[in-house]
Amino acid sequence: xxxxxxxxxxxxxxxxxxxxxxxxxxxxxxxxxxxxxxxxxxxxxxxxxxxxxxxxxxxxxxxxxxxxxxxxxxxxxxxxxxxxxxxxxxxxxxxxxxxxxxxxxxxxxxxxxxxxxxxxxxxxxxxxxxxxxxxxxxxxxxxxxxxxxxxxxxxxxxxxxxxxxxxxxxxxxxxxxxxxxxxxxxxxxxxxxxxxxxxxxxxxxxxxxxxxxxxxxxxxxxxxxxxxxxxxxxxxxxxxxxxxxxxxxxxxxxxxxxxxxxxxxxxxxxxxxxxxxxxxxxxxxxxxxxxxxxxxxxxxxxxxxxxxxxxxxxxxxxxxxxxxxxxxxxxxxxxxx
Numbered sequence: 001x002x003x004x005x006x007x008x009x010x011x012x013x014x015x016x017x018x019x020x021x022x023x024x025x026x027x028x029x030x031x032x033x034x035x036x037x038x039x040x041x042x043x044x045x046x047x048x049x050x051x052x053x054x055x056x057x058x059x060x061x062x063x064x065x066x067x068x069x070x071x072x073x074x075x076x077x078x079x080x081x082x083x084x085x086x087x088x089x090x091x092x093x094x095x096x097x098x099x100x101x102x103x104x105x106x107x108x109x110x111x112x113x114x115x116x117x118x119x120x121x122x123x124x125x126x127x128x129x130x131x132x133x134x135x136x137x138x139x140x141x142x143x144x145x146x147x148x149x150x151x152x153x154x155x156x157x158x159x160x161x162x163x164x165x166x167x168x169x170x171x172x173x174x175x176x177x178x179x180x181x182x183x184x185x186x187x188x189x190x191x192x193x194x195x196x197x198x199x200x201x202x203x204x205x206x207x208x209x210x211x212x213x214x215x216x217x218x219x220x221x222x223x224x225x226x227x228x229x230x231x232x233x234x235x236x237x238x239x240x241x242x243x244x245x246x247x248x249x250x251x252x253x254x255x256x257x258x259x260x261x262x263x264x265x266x267x268x269x270x271x272x273x274x275x276x277x278x279x280x281x282x283x284x285x286x287x288x289x290x291x292x293x294x295x296x297x298x299x300x301x302x303x304x305x306x307x308x309x310x311x312x313x314x315x316x317x318x319x320x321x322x323x324x325x326x327x328x329x330x331x332x333x334x335x336x337x
Contacts, residue, residue: 002033002061003319004101006092007311009038010070011108013304016043019107020050022311027060029312032319035101037065037092067091070108073304077111081119089113093120096297103298103318105289107306113299114151114292121297124327126334129155130294131163132233132301133170134240140224145171145180148233149240149290155232157201160184164205164212165333166293167228173324174291174317175227183216183226185235191215197232205230208337288313291321294330298322 007023009016016038023034036043043064051060067088071080080087089112095101097120106113114132123130133147145167152159164182171180184205186194191202193215205212216226218239231239288310289302298321302314 002031003103003322004033004035005315005318005322006035006037006065006095006101006104007315008070008088008092008104008106008108009036009043009064010067010088011106011302011304012306012311013073013107015070015107016046017050018306018308018311020047021054021308022306022315023047023062024050024054024060025308025312026315027062028055028058030316030319032315033061033063034315035063035065035092035095037067037088037095038070039068040064040066065091065095071112073109075109075112077109077115080109080112081115087112087116089116090120093117093297093299096299097121102322103300105300105302105311105314105318107289107302107304107311107314110150110301113301117292117295117297117299121295121299124294124296124334125331126337127162127166127294127330129159129162130292131159131166132290133167133293134236134290135175136221136243138222138224142177142224142227143175144221144224144226145175145228146185146221146236146239147228147230147293149236150233151292152233153237154234155197157197157204160197160201160230160232161204161208162294162334163230164208164210164228165337166330167230168210169326169329169333170291170293170321171227173326173329174320177227179211180227181213181225182210182228182230183213183220185218185221185229185231185239186215187217189215189217201230288315288317291317293326296327298327 009019069084069087092104129152131148132151134149136144171177186198289300292299300314300318
């Protein structure tokens with residue numbers, strides 16, 4: 001049976017156009033039904049126009065769900081969550097809570113998405129604080145899951161222990177890594193290195209039935225040394241934003257270098273192919289957004305600048321998350337501690 005995924009049509013910076021095109025791509029290439037949530041008078045004519053242009057005349061399983069309000073990037077998250085009771089985020093997440101959909105995707109205001117998901121869906125048993133995870137590319141074939149990347153700025157050791165269990169379950173069941181290696185992000189590999197949070201967390205992780213590597217450093221996020229890396233949301237968000245900035249610098253520098261050094265037509269074509277492959281490996285749109293782990297449902301949060309391919313991949317990740325039943329695994333693992 002197809003998986004039902006709710007898509008916030010009003011989330012991204014250029015909404016609803018990327019969402020509509022992404023929904024069409026997902027409906028064409030994935031075994032999903034997409035429910036676009038937003039003001040019908042705005043979404044329907046744009047969807048009709050996009051279907052004429054991109055569906056090739058095929059009837060696709062895309063539906064519109066009415067929501068009269070939406071939360072913008074400029075809105076203050078806490079205030080908007082309370083005041084906009086018919087927002088596309090709240091309406092979509094209620095569909096997940098009521099069992100009318102298997103997952104929710106938004107490229108909207110991250111703070112509002114997390115607050116609404118926690119309020120509407122609630123937390124899993126054994127989870128004190130849900131965490132936002134990011135999937136990072138590495139020099140090996142396996143990606144690395146970093147969490148938390150911004151949901152919880154201040155954490156205690158018990159929070160990090162729960163993050164480790166949630167990340168391990170996501171890596172195992174969605175990314176298909178048989179025995180994920182879990183690392184604790186610190187400033188040195190030795191057990192005594194780090195701040196009070198990492199030093200107090202280390203023995204707790206060591207006592208768990210996890211494939212715990214010990215402390216890992218920032219470079220290990222990308223060299224394939226670990227499959228899951230845990231930290232507090234302040235450190236994780238700084239690491240993620242620094243990585244995104246560095247990736248943009250590397251891409252632009254490489255593009256300029258290729259332009260200035262490649263002269264022949266054949267060389268230019270080969271260089272373009274190599275550059276496109278390189279760019280794809282670093283492109284966030286291939287990973288489909290960050291799962292909010294620990295809530296009682298499936299919630300994927302994408303970049304505000306998401307294009308249609310990023311939206312499609314976020315829908316794919318939501319469907320894979322739902323099929324794998326990650327949340328049951330998280331609750332069972334936390335209960336077994």
